[in-house]
Amino acid sequence: MSGITIPATGRGPDNAPGKARLRRPIVEMPPHLIGEVARLGIGQKGIIPLWYGESDVATPAFIADAAYAAMQAGETFYTHKLGLPDLREALGAYLSGLYQKPIAAERVSVTSSGMNAIMLALMAILDAGDNMVLVDPVWPNCEQSALAMGASVTRVSLEQQNGVWQLDTQKLLDLCGERTRAIFINSPGNPTGWMMEREQQQEILDFARENGIWIIADEVYSRLVYDRPVAPSFLDIAGSDDPVIGINSFSKAWAMTGWRMGWMVTPLWVTDSLFSMIEYHTACVPPFIQKAGIAAVTEGEWFVREMVERCRAGREAVVPALQAMDRVHIDPPRAAFYAFCKVDGMEDSLAFAKEMFLKTKVGVAPGSSFGPGGEGWLRLCFAQDPKTLAVAMERMAEYLQKN
Template sequence: MADIKGSMPSEEKRFPAFVRHDVAAMEPSRIVQLWELGFGMDDVIPLWVGESDQATPAFISDAAYAALQAGKTFYTHKRGIPELRQGIADYTAGLYGIPMSADRVSVTASGMHGITLICQALFEPGDNLIVVAPSWPNVVKAAQVQHAEVRFATLDPKPEGGFTLDLERLFSLVTDRTRALFVNSPGNPTGWMIEADQQREILDFCRSRGIWLLADEVYARFVYDRSVAPSFLQLAEPDDPVIHINSFSKAWAMTGWRLGWLITPPAFGKIVDQLIEFSTSGSQAFLQHGALAALTPQGETFARSMVDRCRQGGEMVFQRLAAMERVTLSRPTASFYAFFRIDGVEDSLSFAKRILSETGVGLAPGSAFGPGGEGHMRLCYASSHNLLSKALDRLELILR
């Protein structure tokens, strides 16, 4: 293995020594740093990553097992089995009330894999990506691995709570080397959600400038003042420069399955097909049959129960956190995260480590999410109420 400078340890000098210096020197995710510190600790309450403590429901696992038993273990269509692509198209059409064809759908080996493929397709050295921040850090790193510059349009806190996006500032960041805007709504970690009027302005801007609009809508179901978050798909024509990014991970408790999907202009699907060939060569067929079960009426019932679970968990978390003297927070209308500021904290990574050491509660440091994140912590409230209550009891000891 390469050391941090990209050279090889002395006992392995006979192997090729070169590793890209920017890759070798890349800082590990600060979320994962906390996660790894917690490995092996007794009685840790893991609220640092975006997943529930609920296992994948049996009807989904049973469908995958049945496919495995039926011999669905061979190479298959790179962009996904036809049944699943059609299922995703039908699900999307029903969710948003829009027409959707399966030729626009590509199944990927996780939502993150989809983002990686997009970055491979779009960015050459010197190009730039504009990201609405604070934001999930992985998209930033995926672009930087392709030698793209990342520019941040930082959300502004609103006096009444929550966040707002200044479109003038966002558009001012665009140069002749801008290839894409990345908008995650509902947002991780903030819970910020863009409304249709701003979506329309951004889409019109991207059309006029020939810029891709990357719409990460993984948390679309986790919205608490309506049935689903506004989607750029509701405004875009099939050939518009819009790429919708989604995943089975959140709504169906399938984080470990690593299955996601992209919805793109039809012609872009051919590019995705080629890039899948040279990365994973396609996702496992039997897992895709499990994902297909998630899109049935039974899966819809489960997804709604997940949203209700998070709604109730969020109510408890926000009430308890708001009563802690050092905490400042507002209740977002979407996602399943509390993103809160702690008085006196200037180094959130160090403080998250302290919380883990002293209380056994794992939180994600706000600095992991880029500009606008420092001084905050992110708590995922998709877990059971008993686990959340136990975590909050412990946090009171350090945040009161």
Template structure:
């Protein structure tokens, strides 16, 4: 049996270059793993207790495809508090992770050959989800300007033509931390409204914003008839990556198609996981506040120490929890990340994993205790030079 026996959807995918590095060090107790995008600390205790209570008291049966009514109502109430918008539950669909939300968006919106525009550097799974659905993905690159990542809005608008089906924006962005401004958001929205282009906004880092309680969101401005799908997740704001739970805000007309796609995929997210999600939406704001204090301290530490290392250019992010830094002379970030792992036992993600625009960069996740970050930075200082 050869690869030609399988579908192009399966064989046409490229392996994750982050996992290329991670698989060389997983299981090694001496490795400090900063390659994946997840916090080191545990999920909120109230989520764990809610899941236990659900398992103790309720049968773990199928739920409605679009999510448990209590969770959909909790999401609506949370969004009302955060964004000041009143959303009917028909506009809210529960997904088994933010990633599944992106896949559902791609499957429901994109036909084979449809043109999809994304912003790069970006998490590789985003483009993959739309490619699997048959989309032809084009990318518009961010650039570094005065020490920060920036979007050339005119260039993006030129790329968004009447032939474009969908624009996919990850903001705050993984890996750069770039965040769409409210002003640029409105310019993009007006342009896409005129041309009938769908906007899929991956907003999973929305609460990990360095300049306020939440980053500018399309939920703030989306009308019921707008072609906007806003995807979010419990993974980052509440350190629940392994729980696999998220949600989507969509026009009400998408409720039924998303239910059918979910039915013929996973049926529903597990009921005890949905119970955990509802608990943190109702009472988990203190966890986010404490986490952001930890992230602020981690950011300050990493910015100070990385910025002092020889040949390292630290670029200030606006959100998320990554340092995406450029290293002088690096033209093969994958091999550099492997070499750093081999020599220092520090696991970083190679910039090339996030597209050609990321070559020459490395990504470090600073959602770690200070002692772990200091140990990793000591080792990197030995590698790069202080």
């Protein structure tokens, strides 16, 4: 570990008058609260980090080997902006198999992560002063990318009914105004594990079509589902010209968080604009990483199944243990790999998560990271070794009894 200082918060000082300044939305970007907890553990051994959205499994060797083989074959040059044709074809075939509508390879753009796909989508859509409606609690990046474009964000909150997360669709539609250009839906959802069902998707799609509003469908957890093989997708119901931007990633299903590769499915005429936009963002994804992606998509189905089973075991290790804790409320998530739980009497989830980490070495994400409605909650990633999770649960139970 080198001695370099890591910024505490990501927040710059106020712009000094008469000096070269940064844009207001940039200076006002709030600190990433998960990072604020996680930095307490930088360089420490023996901690149990459940704060980030990734498993403890490294990328399988057949994927890494495909990347290395490509490097050795000299695939180290600039490449296709929208992705290697073979990867786009592979993704088109993969998605066509997964969903109820065929997805043409031409509608698939390979991006430098799912996050990058979100930024590209919002930069393509949101002018300063435009509005985006966002279903929350949700990971903070969706909102921040819209704010970075100078847009406003209106939140519509999921609500728990009998312990199950529900979206009031009418409330969402009512919040769409004159300047609303996009509805952002992350389903299966981080942190809640909420999954939007077909009927609601159809209702929102009909509204979006009629009103010329984009649906940004962030479906990166689409494969991590416990009650069916794949989550309902807007791609199941949207025609190829519908205002839907489907966003996905190699990160979660293939344990490739560090590889920074995702993809978008858009109407064909949007792909044409992405051809230019990608040039001005990252130009292309490294060709050898794309070759690794081809290996993942065409040979990695066994690994996705293993990952789902691993997450299911993690869920078993965590959910009953949390339910057994007096002050904790949680219902088993049907998808994604997070336990998002309410803790009675906890008023400041950030302070609580920090303190609990210092005492127990169990790292969790504070609920307040996911919007104002997340205060009072904690998120734990259970895509981990069940034995480690059992230790974490013991420590957390003990900590909660004392604090």
